[in-house]
Amino acid sequence: MSGPLASLKVLDFSTLLPGPFASLLLADMGAEVLRIESPVRIDLLRVLPPHDRGVSASHAYLNRNKRSLALDLKQPQALDIVRQLVKDYDIVLEQFRPGVMERLGLGYEALKAINPKLIYVSITGYGQTGPYKDRAGHDINYLALSGVASYTGRRDSGPLPLGVQVADVGGGSLHAVVGLLAAVIARQQSGVGQYLDVSMTDCAFSLHAMAGAAYLACGVEPEMENQVLNGGSFYxxxxxxxxxxxxxxxxxxxxxxxxxxxxxxxxxxxxxxxxxxxxxxxxxxxxxxxxxxxxxxxxxxxxxxxxxxxxxxxxxxxxxxxxxLKARDLLHQVPREDGSFQAQMACPLKFSAGLPAPRHIGVALGAHSDEVLGELGFSAQRIAQLRGAKVVG
CATH class of the missing domain: 3.30.1540.10 (formyl-coa transferase, domain 3)
Structure with missing residues (x-):
């Protein structure tokens, strides 16, 4: 079983939660996802506790079914490898601050010149434009600035720090997947790719489905515990x-x-x-x-x-x-590298044709570097040279 997205190949430069959750969904649905990771600046998710057999449980889940290529993008030879990969990939997913990929020579325009069919997705806190585009932020900040936190909580204790990252996942991750799949459909008609700018703050703002509509049409400002669905009623x-x-x-x-x-x-x-x-x-x-x-x-x-x-x-x-939840088969036993299994949450989407069984948990940094470079035609000697020069981790 190959999955509905088996024809898609994704280069994933993202770290932490929003991008990896998006590419997890793609990988679960059959897409081939290759993570490009820095061997010198580790993804902090890899060290986030708790750990299972020395591996972060969050990393093992969010990066299952993905391969890992460790490249130091500050090295010209690493950039050349990315350019070779782009020729054969459908989607680039990145989560750096605006301008970082351009400075590396890996921005949309540069990579589109190599592969006009490329769909390039940038997930950021505030988007590629506006006065906050270069500002740091986290889920709690995006919910605050988008207005969501202003009426999510109790009057006597204030906004609630939610246990689930709504802006990161419900905003950035899910909207990125919807947008890039829409771009894939558009490419089927036009033959060309396009650039997708995903702002987690924008996406959180769009979630004001009821209160936002009421405010814009009728001027009703939502506040804590004054709406039917936010504690202002018996609900x-x-x-x-x-x-x-x-x-x-x-x-x-x-x-x-x-x-x-x-x-x-x-x-x-x-x-x-x-x-x-x-x-x-x-x-x-x-x-x-x-x-x-x-x-x-x-x-x-x-x-x-x-x-x-x-x-x-x-x-x-x-x-x-x-x-x-048991009847919905929401748990999978996912293979570890040693052949044992780790319990993980399954993909929640139910396709009548089914989905492929999970292949492996998130792997070690650079676990597939030799394999990927070999597929590009690099000899074992050349790979060893790149590793010795610390281009490849």
């Missing part, structure tokens, strides 16, 4: 007697009626129909009182057969054991 989390949490999303009247009936307070359902802040807050307080009458396990039994959009907040370990 929220509730604590059980033993300190665990439950999610309540019973927005529709039928679901609200089932929720309140299950809790023994059917008369509360009518309050859910009113959007008046005072009535919503009174309903939240009443629901909290009812949830605190029960332990987590009692609530699990109570809502097991109630279809009311009410679910427990599970730990990651508990989620892995949930029958729904």
């Amino acid at each position: 929220d989390y509730y604590r059980s007697r033993d300190g665990r949490w439950w999610s309540v999303g019973s927005l529709e009247p039928a679901f609200m009626q089932q929720l309140c009936t299950a809790l023994g307070r059917p008369e509360l359902a009518a309050q859910g129909l009113s959007l008046e802040p005072e009535r919503q807050q009174a309903l939240k307080q009443a629901l909290q009182i009812e949830f605190e009458k029960h332990s987590f396990e009692e609530l699990c039994r109570l809502f097991a057969a109630v279809d009311a959009c009410v679910e427990p907040v599970l730990s990651l370990g508990e989620a892995l054991e949930h029958p729904q």
Whole structure:
């Protein structure tokens, strides 16, 4: 089984999270991904704890199914190798600050001259233009500047540092994959590639699907706990007697009626129909009182057969054991270099034709350098010379 993207070859210059998550999706769907990594400036993800058998668990996951070529791009011979590779690749994915690849002689215009069909994707915090284009940033900064953090949190404690990197992954990674696949389709018609500028801040800004539309059309400024879906209504989390949490999303009247009936307070359902802040807050307080009458396990039994959009907040370990996630086959055993296996999250996309089995976890820096250079026609002697000159790691 080769996967739907088996015809694509990707040169991946990215590090850390956004670019590697994007190329992970591509590799899981069958694309051939070759990471170009510096042997002198290591990707910090490689040393991020915790480690499994000396390998960062995050690196092992985010870089599975990819090959690694270690090149010092400050060396002219390394740049020549990249130019040779580009002739046979479809996509370049990079995550440097604007201008870095151009200064190396590996910018879009330079590589397009070698391969006019090349699709070149740049993922940055703020994009290739604007006063912030050269500014450093992380996920929390992009969510702050895009306005997302301004109404994601509690009035008394402020914005929430989210456990999942929404701007990095939901913004940069996923939009990069959507954009580059759209460019592949366009290339099928035109025969030429193009450049894709992906700003994680831009992408985070576009996620204001509801609140942003309301503000632009009606001038309604979203604030913490003043929207139906951000804690301004009963749509929220509730604590059980033993300190665990439950999610309540019973927005529709039928679901609200089932929720309140299950809790023994059917008369509360009518309050859910009113959007008046005072009535919503009174309903939240009443629901909290009812949830605190029960332990987590009692609530699990109570809502097991109630279809009311009410679910427990599970730990990651508990989620892995949930029958729904187990039925969806979201775990794979991925081979290590020594032939043993590491448990990893599987690609969540389900194709009727299936996807290829995972080939290996993220490999050691430069694990495929000799192999890749051999494919380019370099002799063993020449490879040894390049390694001795520290062009190749």
